Amino acid sequence: MNYAPSPVPLSRSARLRSELLSPHLSFLMEAHNALSAKIAEEAGFTAIWASGLSISATLGLRDNNEASWTQILDVLEFMADATSLPILVDGDTGYGNFNNVRRLVRKLCQRGIAGAAIEDKVFPKANSLGDGAQPLADIDEFCGRIRAGKDSQTDDGFTLVARIEALIAGHGLDEALRRAEAYHAAGADAILIHSKRPTAAEILAFAGRWGNRCPVVIVPTTYHATPTSAYRQAGISAVIWANHNLRASVAAMATTCRLIHDSQSLADVEGRIASVQDLFHLVGNSELEEAERRYLSPRARTNAIVLAASQGSALGALTADRPKCMIDIRGEPLLCRLVATLKEGGVHRVTVVRGYRKETIALSGIDVADNDEYATTGEVASLACALDRIDGNCLVVYGDVLFRRYILDGLLAAEGDIVVAVDALWHARERPGVTRLRDLAATTRPFSPGYLDDAPVQLTALGSEPPEAEIGGEWIGLVRFSPRGAAFARDEIARLAAENALASTDMPEFLTRLCRRHPVAVHFVTGHWLDVDDVADLADARNFL
Ligand code: SPV
Ligand code: MG
Numbered sequence: 001m002n003y004a005p006s007p008v009p010l011s012r013s014a015r016l017r018s019e020l021l022s023p024h025l026s027f028l029m030e031a032h033n034a035l036s037a038k039i040a041e042e043a044g045f046t047a048i049w050a051s052g053l054s055i056s057a058t059l060g061l062r063d064n065n066e067a068s069w070t071q072i073l074d075v076l077e078f079m080a081d082a083t084s085l086p087i088l089v090d091g092d093t094g095y096g097n098f099n100n101v102r103r104l105v106r107k108l109c110q111r112g113i114a115g116a117a118i119e120d121k122v123f124p125k126a127n128s129l130g131d132g133a134q135p136l137a138d139i140d141e142f143c144g145r146i147r148a149g150k151d152s153q154t155d156d157g158f159t160l161v162a163r164i165e166a167l168i169a170g171h172g173l174d175e176a177l178r179r180a181e182a183y184h185a186a187g188a189d190a191i192l193i194h195s196k197r198p199t200a201a202e203i204l205a206f207a208g209r210w211g212n213r214c215p216v217v218i219v220p221t222t223y224h225a226t227p228t229s230a231y232r233q234a235g236i237s238a239v240i241w242a243n244h245n246l247r248a249s250v251a252a253m254a255t256t257c258r259l260i261h262d263s264q265s266l267a268d269v270e271g272r273i274a275s276v277q278d279l280f281h282l283v284g285n286s287e288l289e290e291a292e293r294r295y296l297s298p299r300a301r302t303n304a305i306v307l308a309a310s311q312g313s314a315l316g317a318l319t320a321d322r323p324k325c326m327i328d329i330r331g332e333p334l335l336c337r338l339v340a341t342l343k344e345g346g347v348h349r350v351t352v353v354r355g356y357r358k359e360t361i362a363l364s365g366i367d368v369a370d371n372d373e374y375a376t377t378g379e380v381a382s383l384a385c386a387l388d389r390i391d392g393n394c395l396v397v398y399g400d401v402l403f404r405r406y407i408l409d410g411l412l413a414a415e416g417d418i419v420v421a422v423d424a425l426w427h428a429r430e431r432p433g434v435t436r437l438r439d440l441a442a443t444t445r446p447f448s449p450g451y452l453d454d455a456p457v458q459l460t461a462l463g464s465e466p467p468e469a470e471i472g473g474e475w476i477g478l479v480r481f482s483p484r485g486a487a488f489a490r491d492e493i494a495r496l497a498a499e500n501a502l503a504s505t506d507m508p509e510f511l512t513r514l515c516r517r518h519p520v521a522v523h524f525v526t527g528h529w530l531d532v533d534d535v536a537d538l539a540d541a542r543n544f545l
Contacts, residue, residue: 013157016047016086016114019238020159020190020215025231026238028217029245032058033075034082036245038282041083047114047238048083050076052090053127054246065124069095069104077111082283086114088161088240093125093137094118098148105152105160115159117192117217118145120166120179129196129221134169139179143186150187161217162188167195167202176206180213190215190237200226207234298393299346299412302480305389306342306366307507308335308399309355309374309382314534322360324532325352325399329541334532335399339366342395345408351389352399353382377503380510384493384502390486396507398477402541403529411478416521417485418514420459422447424524426474436533437464439508443472447524459520462508472522476529479511488518 010018019026029045031037032054040048053063055075061067072089079087089108094101094116101118108116119125120142126132137145142162149160162183166176180191191214193206200223207216215237220226231239252273259268280286292301312324319327325335339350343365351367355374369386371377383396390396395411403421411421423429424447426440442461462475481489492514496502514520530540 011155011157012084012086012112013114013155013159016088017157017159017189019047019086020217021237025228025236028088028238028240030054030240030242031079031083031087032246034078035282036249037079037083037085037087040245041085042282046085048079048085048087049240049242050079050087050089050113051242051246052092054243055090057246063125063127065092065095069100073107073111076108076113080112088159089113089116091116091118093121093123094145094149096123097141098144101145101149102152105149105158106154109153109155109158114157115161115189116149117161117163118149119163119192119194120183128165128168128194134165136165136169136171139182142179143182146183146186146188159189160187161190161192162186163192163194165194167193167197167206173202173205173209177209180206180210184214188214190217192217192219192240194219196222198225199223200230203236204230204234207236293392300348302347302393302395302412303349303351303389303391304342304347304395304397305369305383305386306335306338306350306352306397306399307379307382308352308361309358309371309385311356312400312532315532315538316535318535318538319356321357323354323356323358323399326357326360327532327538329402329538333363334402334541335361336363337402338397338399339363341403341405341408342397345405345412347395347408349389351386353385355382373503378505379507380493380496380505381503383489383507383510384497387490387493390481390489390493392483392486394481394486394489396479396481396489398507398531400533401477401529401531403476403478403525407476407478407525407529410525411480411523414480414521414523415456416480416519417482418488418511418518419480419485419521419523420462420511421476421478421525421529422459422473422522423476423527423529424473425526426471428527429474431536434536439475439477440464440466440471441473441475441522442466442470443522446472447526457522457524459511459515459522461515462511464508473524475508475511476525477507477531479507485518488514492517 028047028049029040030051031040031048032051037048055072056063056067059067091104094104120137122135122137146162164176164179166179193203195203203218212235217238218236219240219242221242256269308323308325312319326333342350351369352361353369353371354361355371358370371382371385411419422441439462441459444458496505532538532541
């Protein structure tokens with residue numbers, strides 16, 4: 001038996017520190033918000049540079065401390081939440097004197113930021129790559145900022161990098177080394193030596209003379225042609241790719257805007273840009289779905305599949321240009337009313353299986369699946385088009401029915417893995433002289449109105465002609481599956497597919513097959529629903545509301 005404690009994962013700050021202290025060259029990738037931080041992590045980087053230039057630019061501001069330090073902190077908080085990587089923050093000058101550095105470092109530690117680089121300039125600073133003056137801080141004063149920062153950290157692993165701007169300001173190597181010596185002695189964990197020359201000559205010269213007394217970090221933005229191997233040979237600890245995510249996205253956005261503007265269409269850009277699914281992935285939608293399974297009440301997790309692929313030919317001209325479910329019922333399509341009832345009942349996701357004139361089913365707040373073989377296939381083939389949605393708690397409903405909300409409430413609360421809603425007052429829907437196909441349910445016993453009589457009733461068959469004596473009522477076109485029931489339904493679909501019978505099977509046959517293998521519970525209702533098969537039904541529907 002091994003009683004050794006399992007290794008505790010290193011904190012982010014410890015990971016940044018060990019990257020800087022390790023003998024190998026490390027790379028910090030620029031990020032300027034949560035999304036770019038996540039993208040850097042997915043690319044395989046092990047640490048992030050939260051660039052002041054980039055964050056300011058995304059706020060539409062110049063890199064002259066126009067954004068306040070708390071505004072930067074807010075961005076950092078999102079970044080730290082979005083990635084598990086250590087973040088080294090570009091802390092500019094520390095936003096003032098030693099006292100500002102103290103508050104900054106405390107806040108960064110509170111927000112889980114692994115380290116900060118502060119530069120030996122004066123507030124407000126200017127970007128190092130610009131042409132303007134770069135007044136340097138007094139060495140002693142800057143050493144006070146370093147000491148104050150180190151004394152204020154509440155996370156032992158926090159790294160304070162002292163950034164030397166002597167080369168940027170044109171003061172030469174000796175001044176840079178003098179400052180490195182002083183900052184190291186003041187307690188800096190690493191030195192960032194910055195240069196804006198087109199070659200790495202002065203950086204490599206600095207590294208040679210510094211002799212690795214503490215880790216050295218560089219920012220090769222202007223000397224980008226230098227091979228990385230040169231930094232390894234010089235014993236540099238870390239390279240910061242300082243602004244390349246932002247510059248890449250600016251170029252991509254400009255190209256995309258130009259294309260869309262000029263073509264007044266999306267045709268040229270789709271396929272060249274990230275998909276919506278990519279965005280869902282980056283922000284972790286699947287984690288939320290998983291959490292919903294754990295924490296949401298079953299009702300809030302119920303999804304519904306609406307079978308709405310057929311034309312509904314008995315309605316003549318009314319369905320010439322649209323499917324039955326899109327027929328107007330007092331100013332609103334039938335489907336809108338059905339979807340509203342489902343959503344009011346707490347169903348969180350409604351998937352409509354479209355077929356005939358599918359382009360006319362374009363409602364907001366629904367997902368769609370398409371049965372393009374609608375003309376030659378039946379209801380279960382349509383259901384199979386939404387196979388991935390037959391999952392968890394799930395309702396399947398015909399697209400041409402309407403029912404009162406309480407019927408849905410009752411069905412959702414009913415016990416059972418598969419529960420069908422059956423109207424016990426089915427005789428009341430008969431019209432003198434009219435014979436029509438109805439989905440009649442044979443049940444283990446008839447409906448009983450008794451107050452105490454709630455013994456379970458089960459379905460034994462569903463179809464147009466069960467023996468009269470066994471008929472418990474009419475199926476209203478609505479069935480609920482529990483997660484287990486949904487698995488049974490998927491298995492049955494697989495069996496039908498294996499038998500080559502998927503295309504020809506309708507829902508009553510499907511439910512009959514299911515009830516031969518598993519108990520299918522009956523939830524009795526007494527009226528208060530309708531389906532639209534013909535013009536007389538349509539008149540009823542218009543009165544129903
Ligand atoms: C930044 O990324 O904000 C930097 C590096 O500080 S530089 O832009 O080169 O000054
Ligand atoms: Mg900066």
